[in-house]
Amino acid sequence: MASANSLREKLEKISPSEKTEQVIVQYFANPLLYELGFDDLEIRPQFETGCGKVDFAARKNTEATDIFYNSQKNPYLFLEVKSRTYDLSEGSSTYEEAVDQVKGYLSRERSKSAKWGIITNASYIQIWRKHGKVVHPATANLSINPDNIETIVRDLRNKLENYERALTICVYNNKGGVGKTTTVINLAAALAAKGKRVLAVDFDSQGDLTRSFGLSPGEITLTQCLKDPKIDVHSIIQSLSYPINNRFPYIFDSTLDISFDIIPRDPELETLTDSQSLAYIQKGTR
Ligand SMILES: Nc1ncnc2c1ncn2[C@@H]1O[C@H](COP(=O)(O)OP(=O)(O)OP(=O)(O)O)[C@@H](O)[C@H]1O
Ligand SMILES: [Mg+2]
Structure with missing residues (x-):
């Protein structure tokens, strides 16, 4: 050049x-x-x-x-x-x-x-x-x-x-019980109700977000996807849809179901050490 x-x-x-x-x-x-x-x-x-x-x-x-x-x-x-x-x-x-x-x-x-x-x-x-x-x-x-x-x-x-149009929001705090999972669920639902396309990713080893929706990982897990660059990330995404509890009609005019996507946590995730995770990211897999 x-x-x-x-x-x-x-x-x-x-x-x-x-x-x-x-x-x-x-x-x-x-x-x-x-x-x-x-x-x-x-x-x-x-x-x-x-x-x-x-x-x-x-x-x-x-x-x-x-x-x-x-x-x-x-x-x-x-x-x-x-x-x-x-x-x-x-x-x-x-x-x-x-x-x-x-x-x-x-x-x-x-x-x-x-x-x-x-x-x-x-x-x-x-x-x-x-x-x-x-x-x-x-x-x-x-x-x-x-x-x-x-x-x-x-x-x-x-x-x-070729800018990515999605905004990534990470909800993180080392302290337990401070409302991280609650924030993620409500933020995802509120954004979806406002018509945004939302993908929630459960990176928490406890998997409360995944459990709260009664989900479990599919055949291919988040860990496998992180390790193997050939796996298409779409194969681990699940879709959720549930009726809106519209207590805030002045905020949400939607009468439709709330729908958003989620990547469930899988138990193997916690076996990855920080240095291993970093190695996968540095290899450019994700
Ligand atoms: N704004 C709030 N007002 C009152 N209670 C709340 C609020 N946000 C969360 N809670 C309650 O606090 C408790 C902990 O919330 P949550 O599980 O979201 O925290 P967390 O940070 O994800 O916890 P953990 O560290 O265990 O993952 C739950 O019982 C939840 O219902
Ligand atoms: Mg939590």
Whole structure:
């Protein structure tokens, strides 16, 4: 990929302690936007979000009459650029500030159409995704260098062009009896009643969620599916449907049954140690 190599070459030219944001803009941020598939008329520098100016906003031009550079309407992606001396390592207070900044940009009325926020200082890069009112990390905060930039940019572009529309909500707490299972059941039912497609996954070794619906795993289990990348995840999903107890007609207008999908817990799951589970994930199976 010749063009990504040129991004690599540009990255090589930036000093590890580059203090000037403008250098990062010119040698990294602008070429990065080109690599992510935007051209000059699809990129607007210093875009006013209603919560301050973000370094770049971008959006594909779909009609000849609506050129984003001119109209500045319906931004799709924001890119916030920092100098290399601005610490973007995770946990630093400056990283937290930059994250808050991008969340702020994405949450304004003027940015309603914006789905993505990227933060970079040419040493780190992280992309955030907005889903409704929730802004969540779509990648880890990735450390970048000339050797990995090509792969990272390819993955980012892939994410932008084929983004997953599902929002994953994890209900987790080490303390017992605090309402985790109850939350999952009610959240799944409420979202389903509002017309969302919901998949509940029982990763709890106790399997209360699975038991509360009187389910047991089918022929293929969650553990087998996690271990074997050839198993199609659809083969372990079960569908539930039950009449709605509509005590909240002002919230749910549905008179239909509530339906959502569930992946039941299976007893073998707890035999997987943390390191084994991690190994399966690192192998890229799931
Ligand atoms: N908002 C609530 N108000 C009152 N009682 C609740 C509430 N949420 C849950 N409970 C009750 O608290 C108890 C524990 O709830 P639940 O089983 O959901 O917790 P849990 O965190 O999943 O527990 P465990 O750690 O055993 O998996 C249950 O009896 C449940 O009915
Ligand atoms: Mg529970």
